[in-house]
Amino acid sequence: MEKEKTLKIEKIKKGTVIDHIPVGRALKVLKILNIEGDIGQTVSIAIHVKSQKLGLKDVIKIEERILDSSELNKIALIAGGATISIVEDYDIVNKFEVEIPNEFSGIIKCSNPKCITNSNERVKSRFVTVSKKPLILKCHYCEREMEGEEIEENII
Amino acid sequence: MWLNKDIVSIGDFSKEEILEVLERSENMVSYAKTGHPEKPLRDKIVATLFFEPSTRTRLSFESAAMRMGAGILGFGALESTSVVKGETLIDTVRIVESYSDVIVIRHPMEGAARLASEFAQVPVINAGDGAGQHPTQTLLDLFTIKRELGKLDNICVGIMGDLKYGRTVHSLSKALSLFKIDLHLISPETLKMPKHILKDISTKIKVQEHEDLEEIVQDLDVLYVTRIQKERFPDPEEYKKVAGSYYLKTSHLQKAKKSLIIMHPLPRVDEIPVEIDNYPQARYFKQAAYGVPVRMAILDLILRGE
Structure with missing residues (x-):
């Protein structure tokens, strides 16, 4: 917890801290969590913060909100290596690194317009992680591979 | 199973x-x-x-x-x-x-x-x-090679034409990479094999890219020709120019091995002229029959x- 001392933002009483976000990605993380405008809770954002582990990082603290597994998977896709701390009464009750699942469905849509998942069929998109570094995902249905910005652009 | x-x-x-x-x-x-x-x-x-x-x-x-x-x-x-x-x-x-x-x-x-x-x-x-x-197409392509050449290993295969959009060539290249094959990809710059497929097959077999069939025709045991579609080119003149360079000619066959087999998933348009149908190397109708x-x-x- 001593690293917290170097931060320019306050500890939170209850909620989620997303730490070790690759520098410059905090706004993207906010976007996929649909945090825009006033959401009725305090959200603190620190961009370009010194980090022992990464050199530089971004940090987000969201009060009164615990992220669900789908949100955590989305964060893993765009901010690999980010750590999540669940805070209750100023104490961290759970801390873990986000991890890209080997297989997942529904979080992003396939970038291939001719993919059956982009038709009127009642089917959720489904992906297999081909590689984590660099991140390459393969559509379970059309087998098209996606990487980099293409993945970010297609997060649902 | x-x-x-x-x-x-x-x-x-x-x-x-x-x-x-x-x-x-x-x-x-x-x-x-x-x-x-x-x-x-x-x-x-x-x-x-x-x-x-x-x-x-x-x-x-x-x-x-x-x-x-x-x-x-x-x-x-x-x-x-x-x-x-x-x-x-x-x-x-x-x-x-x-x-x-x-x-x-x-x-x-x-x-x-x-x-x-x-x-x-x-x-x-x-x-x-x-x-x-289109997996059954790939299986019949492999069957044609095996039956007509007698083997699927230690051979030199050339695939020519539209390697970017052609589904048969993507599946075929992946399947060929399971065997001991030297693969030559012959296409215009704009219709090269997609990078992710190239990367995948290059880890398993030797793959070389060419823009001209002349460079490699003499070494091939199999030449798999595919159609270059007009709709891939916004400019019809550009299409004519590019596609014409990937038509098979009888002069190519004079340089090629006698045992070469020529394949095509069909339908063909101009990329294989009908006079080649009578050459012993032409196997595309047999391929369709298989x-x-x-x-x-x-x-x-x-x-x-x-």
């Missing part, structure tokens, strides 16, 4: 499984002309759901089913089906599975066969899904497990 197996993507096959299909196909060659004497699939019904027009694939599946004694169920024009009323693929498949023992499907959307296979209780064979997979024994073997494997 084979009974009720879905045939969706060539990527689902191991090398051993591919070789087993090819071996079974070999046994079917003579029956493809006369019909299997035992009619082993006489109690089975093959449903052909073709949501997209097709000549060779559909006819060769239907011929294969008949040669094995099976019945065939299908629809003619899409206009006469409930698809035009907005019925989903999933619903169509759920209905047709109760009428048949296997569903052969061609669909314009990529991944359609995989989706169908997840809902159907009966096995599903992908007969081409848009620009996606669609029947290969599909007979596949139907037998998944409907009877043997």
Whole structure:
């Protein structure tokens, strides 16, 4: 917890801290969590913060909100290596690194317009992680591979 | 292992499984002309759901089913089906599975066969899904090479034409990378093999890219030619210029090995002139004919497990 001392933002009483976000990605993380405008809770954002582990990082603290597994998977896709701390009464009750699942469905849509998942069929998109570094995902249905910005652009 | 197996993507096959299909196909060659004497699939019904027009694939599946004694169920024009009323693929498949023992499907959307296979209780064979997979084409391509050359290892294969959009060449290259093959990819700069496929196959076999067939024709054991489609080029003049450089000429054959085999998934347009049809190296009509024994073997494997 001593690293917290170097931060320019306050500890939170209850909620989620997303730490070790690759520098410059905090706004993207906010976007996929649909945090825009006033959401009725305090959200603190620190961009370009010194980090022992990464050199530089971004940090987000969201009060009164615990992220669900789908949100955590989305964060893993765009901010690999980010750590999540669940805070209750100023104490961290759970801390873990986000991890890209080997297989997942529904979080992003396939970038291939001719993919059956982009038709009127009642089917959720489904992906297999081909590689984590660099991140390459393969559509379970059309087998098209996606990487980099293409993945970010297609997060649902 | 084979009974009720879905045939969706060539990527689902191991090398051993591919070789087993090819071996079974070999046994079917003579029956493809006369019909299997035992009619082993006489109690089975093959449903052909073709949501997209097709000549060779559909006819060769239907011929294969008949040669094995099976019945065939299908629809003619899409206009006469409930698809035009907005019925989903999933619903169509759920209905047709109760009428048949296997569903052969061609669909314009990529991944359609995989989706169908997840809902159907009966096995599903992908007969081409848009620009996606067409595994039985790949199996018949491999069968042609093996039967016409006598081997699938230690050979030099050239694939020429549209390597960017051509689904048959993507699946074929991946399947070839399971064997000991020197692969040469011949295409214009704008129609090169997609990077992710190139990366994948380059880790397994030696692959070289060329822009001119002249550079390599003398070394090839197999030349697989594909059509360069007009619609890939916004400028018709540019199309003529580029496509013309990837037409096979009789002068190429003078340089080539006598044992070379020329293949093409058909239909061809101008990329192989008709005078080449009479050369002993031309095997593309044989290749199309092999669609029947290969599909007979596949139907037998998944409907009877043997």
